[in-house]
Amino acid sequence: MFDQIASNRRRSYLLIVLFVLLIAGIGYAFGLLTELGYYAVIPAAAIAIAVSWSSYYYSDRIVLSMSKARPASRQQEPYLWNTVEGLSIAAGLPMPRVYIIEDSAPNAFATGRDPQHAAVAVTRGLLDKLNRLELEGVVAHEMSHIGNYDIRLMTLVTVLVGTVVLLSDWMARGLRYGRRRSSGKGGAGGIVVLVALVFLILSPVIARLIRFAISRQREFLADASGALMTRYPEGLASALEKLVADTDPLEVANKATAHLYIINPLTEHKGWTNTLFSTHPPLAERVARLRAM
Amino acid sequence: MDMGITAWVLIGIGGLIVLWAIVTYNRMIVLRNRIDNAWSQVDVQLRRRYDLIPNLVEVVKGYAAHERQTFEEVTKARQAGIDARTVQDQAAAENMISQALRRLFAVAEAYPQLRATENFAQLQEELAGTESKIAYSRQFYNDSVLGYHNLIQAFPARIVAGMGGFRPRDYFEITEAEARGPVQVQF
Numbered sequence: 130m131f132d133q134i135a136s137n138r139r140r141s142y143l144l145i146v147l148f149v150l151l152i153a154g155i156g157y158a159f160g161l162l163t164e165l166g167y168y169a170v171i172p173a174a175a176i177a178i179a180v181s182w183s184s185y186y187y188s189d190r191i192v193l194s195m196s197k198a199r200p201a202s203r204q205q206e207p208y209l210w211n212t213v214e215g216l217s218i219a220a221g222l223p224m225p226r227v228y229i230i231e232d233s234a235p236n237a238f239a240t241g242r243d244p245q246h247a248a249v250a251v252t253r254g255l256l257d258k259l260n261r262l263e264l265e266g267v268v269a270h271e272m273s274h275i276g277n278y279d280i281r282l283m284t285l286v287t288v289l290v291g292t293v294v295l296l297s298d299w300m301a302r303g304l305r306y307g308r309r310r311s312s313g314k315g316g317a318g319g320i321v322v323l324v325a326l327v328f329l330i331l332s333p334v335i336a337r338l339i340r341f342a343i344s345r346q347r348e349f350l351a352d353a354s355g356a357l358m359t360r361y362p363e364g365l366a367s368a369l370e371k372l373v374a375d376t377d378p379l380e381v382a383n384k385a386t387a388h389l390y391i392i393n394p395l396t397e398h399k400g401w402t403n404t405l406f407s408t409h410p411p412l413a414e415r416v417a418r419l420r421a422m
Numbered sequence: 423m424d425m426g427i428t429a430w431v432l433i434g435i436g437g438l439i440v441l442w443a444i445v446t447y448n449r450m451i452v453l454r455n456r457i458d459n460a461w462s463q464v465d466v467q468l469r470r471r472y473d474l475i476p477n478l479v480e481v482v483k484g485y486a487a488h489e490r491q492t493f494e495e496v497t498k499a500r501q502a503g504i505d506a507r508t509v510q511d512q513a514a515a516e517n518m519i520s521q522a523l524r525r526l527f528a529v530a531e532a533y534p535q536l537r538a539t540e541n542f543a544q545l546q547e548e549l550a551g552t553e554s555k556i557a558y559s560r561q562f563y564n565d566s567v568l569g570y571h572n573l574i575q576a577f578p579a580r581i582v583a584g585m586g587g588f589r590p591r592d593y594f595e596i597t598e599a600e601a602r603g604p605v606q607v608q609f
Binding site: 360 | 565
């Protein structure tokens with residue numbers, strides 16, 4: 130359990146480093162190919178940050194209202210409330226706000242920029258269809274996302290993707306207007322320019338692949354951290370199996386919020402789970418890792 | 423004055439070591455404070471249970487006044503818990519309280535009218551909730567102690583620990599095998 134957590138953290142940081150190298154590479158390619166030069170990275174990053182800022186800061190409110198989540202009080206949902214409270218004591222985290230989504234499809238998500246502004250939402254279907262140990266497993270997984278600052282990390286990653294996409298786009302426009310820096314310096318030969326070009330064109334795809342890889346690592350990490358919280362990995366394992374077997378579609382899910390749920394409500398039932406573009410790792414592997422703990 | 427390159431390298435290395443020592447020291451402070459915080463969380467839950475116990479004893483007394491020994495046991499155990507100053511004393515008191523409460527509920531089992539009263543049912547429910555929270559906070563406390571020990575016992579961090587006066591802390595452990603079962607509140 131502890132080993133899995135440590136190796137997951139390492140892998141996600143490695144991916145971030147890879148991302149930064151990617152951006153450095155793009156900056157260099159930019160320098161080679163256009164007049165704007167390396168420093169174009171700065172305005173690109175600034176724009177990406179500005180665009181992502183409010184979605185990060187208000188992430189909890191935005192996602193909760195998009196999902197039609199209703200706040201649940203201790204009186205209304207004592208079972209859920211006590212579960213969340215107990216797990217937040219076990220995790221040493223402040224108790225997140227608790228929400229319920231009136232939908233019979235079982236699913237759950239967590240959001241919020243840091244543990245002090247966090248919220249956890251579960252669907253009515255989850256409460257009805259899972260037993261206590263399974264519910265604890267799911268809630269523990271969601272709270273691990275909060276404790277591991279995953280929302281913050283994924284926002285950072287989104288900013289990085291945005292930067293790459295912007296730079297790649299500007300490059301394309303630059304080429305269209307033919308403002309290529311002359312190779313008068315004698316350094317940039319034809320091959321290098323070609324490689325830089327291909328790199329710039331592929332960079333948005335590479336960036337997205339890295340983002341999905343990070344997302345999958347963090348899901349594994351949340352599984353492992355959640356299992357540590359409950360000291361009972363089987364709870365989450367059997368919950369995941371039940372969730373996948375249930376084919377009830379989640380009505381409030383859409384592309385913008387799908388990645389936040391414990392299993393992707395849009396793609397999980399359609400057999401796309403095994404691609405490099407998945408936000409969540411394949412279910413069979415998640416269950417296998419949990420049962421091997 | 424001509425300071426050779428070796429002198430600069432040595433100064434650089436020295437600087438890095440000092441930096442590492444500072445970072446490690448601060449990390450130890452953070453982990454030690456986390457343990458104290460975790461313990462106060464455990465304490466909050468334990469106090470809650472101590473507050474519930476007298477009510478429970480009163481309610482049971484109303485129906486089974488002659489079971490004097492059981493009541494005394496519970497009250498004594500509760501007092502031991504309140505008086506405990508160290509983690510080990512608290513753990514020992516835990517055993518006493520668990521056993522005494524188990525006996526108290528066993529006594530109550532013989533009185534169906536008692537079990538039917540709203541007071542008793544409510545106390546039973548709250549006690550069960552508190553037991554659960556005590557377990558969780560105890561888990562977090564022990565996890566914090568583990569993290570702290572991992573840091574202060576590893577080499578070379580243990581040098582910093584020695585210099586900074588960071589001593590190991592006690593785990594909140596159950597000492598007797600008999601007390602390992604939870605307080606069964608089944609009727």
